[in-house]
Amino acid sequence: MHTDVVVVGAGPAGSATAxxxxxxxxxxxxxxxxxxxxxxxxxxxxxxxxxREIEMLGLDVSGRVQPxxxxxxxxxxxxxxxxxxxxxxEPGAMMCAVMARLELDHALLDAARAAGAKLREGxxxxxLVQDEDGVAVEMGSGAGRExxxxxxxxxxxxxxxxVRKAIAGPDGGRMPGMHAVRQYLDSPPSxxxxxxxxxxxxxxxxxxxxxxGGGVNIGVxxxxxxxxxxxxxxxxLSRAKGRFTLxxxxxxxxxxxxxPEVAERIGGVDPDDGGDRxxxxxxxxDPDLSCVGRGRVLLVGDAARLVDPMTGEGIGxxxxxxxxxxxxxxxxxxxxxxxxxxxxxxxLGRDLRFSRRLLWVMKHRRGVEWGFKVAGLNDWTRxxxxxxxxxxxxRAYVFTPDRWGRFSMRGRGAYQFADGTGGRLR
Numbered sequence: 128m129h130t131d132v133v134v135v136g137a138g139p140a141g142s143a144t145a146x147x148x149x150x151x152x153x154x155x156x157x158x159x160x161x162x163x164x165x166x167x168x169x170x171x172x173x174x175x176x177x178x179r180e181i182e183m184l185g186l187d188v189s190g191r192v193q194p195x196x197x198x199x200x201x202x203x204x205x206x207x208x209x210x211x212x213x214x215x216x217e218p219g220a221m222m223c224a225v226m227a228r229l230e231l232d233h234a235l236l237d238a239a240r241a242a243g244a245k246l247r248e249g250x251x252x253x254x255l256v257q258d259e260d261g262v263a264v265e266m267g268s269g270a271g272r273e274x275x276x277x278x279x280x281x282x283x284x285x286x287x288x289x290v291r292k293a294i295a296g297p298d299g300g301r302m303p304g305m306h307a308v309r310q311y312l313d314s315p316p317s318x319x320x321x322x323x324x325x326x327x328x329x330x331x332x333x334x335x336x337x338x339x340g341g342g343v344n345i346g347v348x349x350x351x352x353x354x355x356x357x358x359x360x361x362x363x364l365s366r367a368k369g370r371f372t373l374x375x376x377x378x379x380x381x382x383x384x385x386x387p388e389v390a391e392r393i394g395g396v397d398p399d400d401g402g403d404r405x406x407x408x409x410x411x412x413d414p415d416l417s418c419v420g421r422g423r424v425l426l427v428g429d430a431a432r433l434v435d436p437m438t439g440e441g442i443g444x445x446x447x448x449x450x451x452x453x454x455x456x457x458x459x460x461x462x463x464x465x466x467x468x469x470x471x472x473x474x475l476g477r478d479l480r481f482s483r484r485l486l487w488v489m490k491h492r493r494g495v496e497w498g499f500k501v502a503g504l505n506d507w508t509r510x511x512x513x514x515x516x517x518x519x520x521x522r523a524y525v526f527t528p529d530r531w532g533r534f535s536m537r538g539r540g541a542y543q544f545a546d547g548t549g550g551r552l553r
Contacts, residue, residue, distance in 0.1 A: 130154045130245075132456060133264045133277040135252050135290050138167060139442055140428025141283030142235035143449035145244035146184050148281075151457025155244045156275060157236075158266060159284075160251040164233040168408040170309060171344045172320075172336055173224045173231075173442060176518035180446035186238050188231070192224035193339040196318040198513060200499065201388055203326035203492040208503040210513035223320065223517045225336045225344065231442075255280060255293045257422050279456050279463065280424045283449070286409040288430035294421040303432075304413035305331075305439055308376045309346030310405045312396050316341040321392055325383065330437075330489035333383040335392050343393065347383045348410065348439045349376075350486070373407050380405060412436040414479040416472055420464030425452045433475060435522070437482035437489065443518055444475055481523035 132148045134141045137159035148155045173181070173192065181188055198210040212222045240246060247266070254265040264275045282290025286303050317337040324332050331349035338344055383389060384398060398405075411432040419431045427433075428445030435444065448471060455467040488494035502512040514520060524530055 128156075128273070129276045130156045131278050132156070132281060132453075133158060133262070133275055133279075134244075134281045134283055135159075135264075136283035136285060136288075136428075136430065137161070137163065137236050137239075137246065137248075138232055138283060138285065138428065138445070139235050140430070140445035140449045141281070142232070142239040142244075143180070143184060143446045144281050144283055144427055144453050145239040146242045147450050147453030148456065149239075149242045149244060151453055153453075153457060155239075156247065156277075157239060157244050158247045158250055158252055158264075160249065162248045163236055164229055167228040167232055168309060168406040169228045169442075170307070170334060170336060170346065170348075170439065171225050171227055171231075171338070172334075172440065173226055174440055174518040175222050175514070176443035177440075177446060178221065178224060180443060180450065181235075183450070184235070184238055184446075186234060188224075188226060188234065189221075191230055191234070191339065192221070192226040193316075193337050194221045194318060195223040195225065195320045195337070197320070198223070198516070199319060199321045200502070201321070201323045202495050202499045203324055203329065204496060205388075206496060206499045208499050208509070210502070210509050210516070211506070212513060222513060222519060225320070225338055227338065252284075252289060255290065255424065257424065262423050278423065281449075281452055281456075282424065282426045282430045283428050283445075285429045286411045286432075288426065290424060291418070291426055291430050294424050294426075295418045303409035303411040304351060304434075304436060305348050305410035306351050306376055306407060307346055307348035307410055307439060308373075308380045308405050308407045309344055310380070310398060311338070311403045312343050312345055312393055312398060314341065314343050314394060314396060317343070323383070323386065323389060324489075324495050325386060326492050327382070328379065329492065329495060330486045333386075333389065335389070345384075345389075345393065347376075347380050349379060373405075376407050377405055410434050410439050410441070412439060412441075414476070414483065416468055416476050419448075419471055420467050422464060425455070425464060425467050427452050431471075433471075433479065435479065435482050437485050437522075438516075440518070444479075447474060477527055478522035481526065 131153035132155045134144050134157045137157050145155045145157050196212050200208045250266050252266050256263040261276055261278050262280045266273055282288050321335040333347040336344040411429050412434040414432055419426045427448040433444040433448055434441035451470045455463050460466040
C-alpha cells in the first residue's frame with residue numbers, strides 16, 4: 128500500500144495533521160495502537176489558542192465545553208487574584224473552556240475521518256525505514272504484519288514517542304520535564320477555574336477545572352528534576368531515587384487536598400468516595416527543537432516536546448504544530464524537516480523558551496508573589512494577564528517586535544460560534 132502521509136497517533140495532533148494534510152491535497156492514513164473512543168489523562172483545559180485552532184479545523188465545540196467565566200489564582204502566601212474572563216469580549220465569547228479529552232479526541236478524529244483520512248486502530252508501528260524516495264512503515268506483529276510505503280511520516284504518538292526514538296536514537300527516550308496527576312470529583316456545576324501555587328510545589332501548581340455538566344478535574348503538576356522542583360516534591364523525588372512513582376505523586380496530591388482553600392473549593396467531597404481513581408501522566412515540557420524532524424519524518428505535539436514549560440498546556444501547541452507540519456509537506460520543499468523546524472521556531476519556539484525562563488521566577492515564593500502584585504494592579508493588568516495566561520496572544524509577544532502591529536492586540540478573540548456571533552474583542 129502506498130500513501131502520501133502516514134500519521135502515527137490519532138490524538139489531537141495526529142487528527143489535526145490529517146485534516147490539514149488532506150486540505151493540502153495529500154492522501155493520509157492515521158495509525159494508532161489504541162481503539163477509539165479512548166480516554167487520555169489530561170487537565171482538559173482549552174486555551175484561546177487551542178479553541179481558535181479547533182475552529183480552523185471546522186469543528187464546533189461550543190455546546191460541548193464548560194466556558195470559564197472566572198479564574199482565581201492563589202499564591203504561596205495566600206494572596207488571591209481574580210482575573211476577568213469576559214472583559215472586552217462580546218457576550219458569549221470564551222477565553223478558556225474545559226472539555227474532557229475523551230470527547231475532544233473523538234470529535235477531532237471524527238473530523239479527520241469526515242475529511243477523508245483512513246484510520247487503522249489497534250495497530251502499533253514497529254519500524255521505520257527511510258530512503259531518498261520515502262519511508263517504509265512496518266506495522267503490526269506476527270501474521271498481522273504489513274508495510275505501508277509513504278512519502279512522509281508524521282509522529283504524533285505522545286510523550287514516549289516511538290517515532291521520535293526511531294529518528295533520534297537515545298535522545299528520543301529522555302524523561303519528560305513534568306509529571307502530573309488528576310482525578311475527577313463530583314461537585315455542582317461551576318464556571319470558576321482555580322489555580323493554586325503552594326510554596327512546597329513551586330514552580331509546580333495545583334488546579335481545579337470545572338467540567339461540563341458538573342464535577343471537576345483536580346490535580347497537581349510538578350517538575351521532575353530536583354533542581355527545578357519545590358521542597359516537598361524534591362523530598363519525594365529523592366525518596367523515589369530520581370523518578371516519580373504513582374505513589375509519590377499520589378502523596379503530593381493528598382497534600383494538595385489538605386490545603387484549606389482547596390478543601391473549601393471542592394466542598395468537602397471525599398476523594399475516595401466522590402470520584403474516580405487518581406491517574407498520572409508525563410508532560411514533555413522540555414522543548415528542544417533540534418529534533419522535530421529528520422529527513423522525511425516530522426514530529427508534532429507531545430512527540431516534538433512542545434508543551435509550555437510554565438503551564439503544562441500542550442493542546443494548543445499540538446494543533447499549531449500539526450498545521451505547520453502539514454503545510455510544510457504540502458509546499459513540496461526540498462528538505463521538509465529543516466523548513467518545518469524554522470517555521471516551528473518562529474511560531475512556537477520563542478514562546479516556549481520564554482516560558483522556560485519564567486520557571487526560574489516561579490521557583491521562588493517572592494517571584495510568584497511579585498507576579499501576583501503586577502497582575503492585580505488594576506483592571507487593565509488583570510484583563511491582559513488573563514489573555515496572556517490563556518494564550519490569546521503569543522506568550523513572548525512583548526519581546527518579539529516582529530509580531531507587533533497596530534491591531535495585533537485587538538484580534539477577533541478566543542472563539543467565534545458557528546452562527547458568527549461572539550468571540551470578538553471590542
